[in-house]
Structure formats: C-alpha cells, structure tokens
Amino acid sequence: MSVNISCNYKPSNDSDGFTVELHSNSKLCSVMKSNKSWIKQSCKDHCRFVWIPETVQMSFEVSNLQINDTGTYKCVVTRLIPPPSQLLREEKTFVQVIVPPNVSVSHEGALGEFPTIVCRSEGFYPSALEQMWMRNGEFQNASLTYSINKTNPDGSFTLHSFLNTSDCVNYSCWVNHSTLSQPTILTLTPADCYENRDWYKENGWIVFVTSALFFLTILIIMIVCECSRKAHHKPPVRVNVTPGPDLQSHLEYDVYSLLGDHHPVPCSPVRLQSSL
Incomplete structure (x- = not known):
C-alpha cells in the first residue's frame, strides 16, 4: 500500500527557486525547482515527488509501506533564490500503518x-x-x-x-x-x-502405534548407552596370592606374651591376599 503526504504549499512566483524535502527518521526525498522545472536531487526507491501544475499542488507518495514505516513525516519547503534562504513551509503528517488480521x-x-x-x-x-x-x-x-x-x-x-x-x-x-x-x-x-472424529476413530491406531514405536526406540537407545557405559568402567579384579607350603614352613615362629608367665605361643603364618 501507499500514502500521499501533502506539503500544503502553493508557490506564488515562478521565478523563485526553492527545495522541497520529505523527512522521517532521515531524509527520504529532495527536489529543487529552478526555471519552472523540477530537478530530483535524491529520493529513496519507495518515495517520489508529485507535482500537479493544474492545481499548483505538490506532495510526496510513499509506497510499499511496512509496519516500521509508522511515524511522523515532515515536508519542508525552503526558498533558495533570491537569497538569503528562507523557510517557507513545514508540514507534519502522522502515518499509522495498519494491517488487518x-x-x-x-x-x-x-x-x-x-x-x-x-x-x-x-x-x-x-x-x-x-x-x-x-x-x-x-x-x-x-x-x-x-x-x-x-x-x-x-x-x-x-x-x-x-x-x-x-x-x-x-x-x-x-x-x-x-x-x-x-x-x-x-x-x-x-x-x-x-x-474429524470419524477420521481419528479410523486412524487413531496408526497414531498410537507410531507413538509406541517412537518411545520403544528411545528406551532401546537408553539401554544400549547404559550397557556401553558400564562396559567402559569395569571394577578392579581381585587376585588372591597364597604362599606355597615350603614358604609357610619357614615362616613359623614363636611369639612371647608380656602378660603373666612368659611362655612361647606358637604362631602360624597368615595367608596373604593381594589386590591388584
């Protein structure tokens, strides 16, 4: 969509030279009148100057409006010739872009x-x-x-x-x-x-089976991942080392008690367990 923004200014003297500009957050379009002709200085692609000589009216047309184009637009007319420059007209127009749902x-x-x-x-x-x-x-x-x-x-x-x-x-x-x-x-x-109800009665089992297969797949993946994790974290293996008979016979010795009468107490070697 587009909108027409009027400047509400009619030049009174064809010999005057002046500029007409449209501003929003920045300058959108600028034209200059010189020797009864209009010269475009700079204009955005979606903005153009409109001059109607029969009614001596000028305005700007802003097309392809977007929501972020909502805001205040200002038309500024400034006389350049004869000098010095003089502000002739400043017209403000608020544009509200609306979109139906x-x-x-x-x-x-x-x-x-x-x-x-x-x-x-x-x-x-x-x-x-x-x-x-x-x-x-x-x-x-x-x-x-x-x-x-x-x-x-x-x-x-x-x-x-x-x-x-x-x-x-x-x-x-x-x-x-x-x-x-x-x-x-x-x-x-x-x-x-x-x-809609008839469709779900006829096809509801398809949705149910599909959902069941999906959750079963997730469960299998979780079981496989858990087994893999346990396989990479095995507990240490315990190895029992038992001395041979010859070693035991040479390790027998007496232990004396310091309590009461001192009588030797025979002591057998203890089986050793080693953990690797």
Whole structure:
C-alpha cells in the first residue's frame, strides 16, 4: 500500500527557486525547482515527488509501506533564490500503518472423544485485537480457552486461541480489530466435528502405534548407552596370592606374651591376599 503526504504549499512566483524535502527518521526525498522545472536531487526507491501544475499542488507518495514505516513525516519547503534562504513551509503528517488480521479456524489433532479447535488471527497490526469463542451463538467463558501470542519478524502480531470441545455443535470464532469495518465470525459446523472424529476413530491406531514405536526406540537407545557405559568402567579384579607350603614352613615362629608367665605361643603364618 501507499500514502500521499501533502506539503500544503502553493508557490506564488515562478521565478523563485526553492527545495522541497520529505523527512522521517532521515531524509527520504529532495527536489529543487529552478526555471519552472523540477530537478530530483535524491529520493529513496519507495518515495517520489508529485507535482500537479493544474492545481499548483505538490506532495510526496510513499509506497510499499511496512509496519516500521509508522511515524511522523515532515515536508519542508525552503526558498533558495533570491537569497538569503528562507523557510517557507513545514508540514507534519502522522502515518499509522495498519494491517488487518488473517483469520482461520480448524480442528487441532487430538486422540480424545472430541477435538480441540483453534482460531488463528495472523499478521495484524496494531496489537490490540479481540478474539472470542462462541457456542451456538453464545460467547464462551474465557477461562475455557487458552491463547498463544507472538510477534512476527516484520513487527506484526499473531494470536492463536484453543478451545477443548465437549460436543459437536456450531462453534464460532469472533474476531474484532481496528482495521475491520465489522467483526469477523468464522464457524465450524457439526458436520466438520463429526468428520474429524470419524477420521481419528479410523486412524487413531496408526497414531498410537507410531507413538509406541517412537518411545520403544528411545528406551532401546537408553539401554544400549547404559550397557556401553558400564562396559567402559569395569571394577578392579581381585587376585588372591597364597604362599606355597615350603614358604609357610619357614615362616613359623614363636611369639612371647608380656602378660603373666612368659611362655612361647606358637604362631602360624597368615595367608596373604593381594589386590591388584
């Protein structure tokens, strides 16, 4: 879309030389009038100067508007000839870029008796938007729904609202936005609901088997990883070393007690265990 920004200035003398500039956050376009002709000095690709000689009116057209083009635009007219330079006109215009929502409703995948339905309002600007559910023409309590809001890369907004249904009747999504002349209402009929339920009854086992195989695969991977971890961390092996008979016979010795009478106490060698 495009917008026309008027300068609201009519030159009174063709012999005057002056410049006309359009500014926003920076200079967007600049032209100069000299000897009854217009000379473009510098203009952005999406901006052009418009001169209507029949009505002696001048303006700027800004095309391909994006959301971030919202802001204040200023047209500045400055006389250069005859000198000295003089500011003739400064006109400010506020431009609000608005984008209507793209609204759709559908059934969300579910394995329950009745499906969850979702209403999507996408790509709208500004952010203020009303979105509510209706059952057989009556508004539903907001506590029965949950919503997801997000900001898109281009600065627009998206709102998804979900409603868990308990029967197959007329469910409608009601959306109102400042860009709409009247609220938008999209309805899911009972036929849509029954068709969705029949599909899941016929194909629900496919979803169940697929989910079971997925979790079984994850379980097998976890078991294999655990076995591999244990294989790389084996406990140390204990080796018992028992001296031979000849060694034992040479290791016999007497031990004397320091308590009471001193009588030798025979002592046999102790078997040694060594851990490697």
